[in-house]
Amino acid sequence: MITSLIHQLQHYPEALLAAFPPVLQDRLLGVKVSALDGLPLFPYQEGIDSLSRGRWPEATRHESGCLLEIKFRNQPDLLRRGKEGVSRLFLGIRDYPGEWLLDLPLLEMLCKMQDLTPDF
Structure with missing residues (x-):
């Protein structure tokens, strides 16, 4: 899902991002991916x-992440008095191996059995 989101944003002219106004209104200028x-x-x-x-793609084995810098043209409006500018939206994404989330209930159950308190 993260791979698809990044790909769609990076290839926005051909992408199908129907719910994202900057794409619908042809205002998306680009996306930069960084750590x-x-x-x-x-x-x-x-x-x-x-x-x-x-x-x-192979399942992720370790935590990873990325910061997407989404650059787009602003819509002129009354508050800006018709001036167009450029805005940036920063979207931080963390990827956890799915097994971690599935194992949380098991970890909690094991802690209860051993009379411990989980750290999460």
């Missing part, structure tokens, strides 16, 4: 490479 908070960079390119070979 987030010292985490390893989300393996976007590996996911795209797998999909282009007709294979589903």
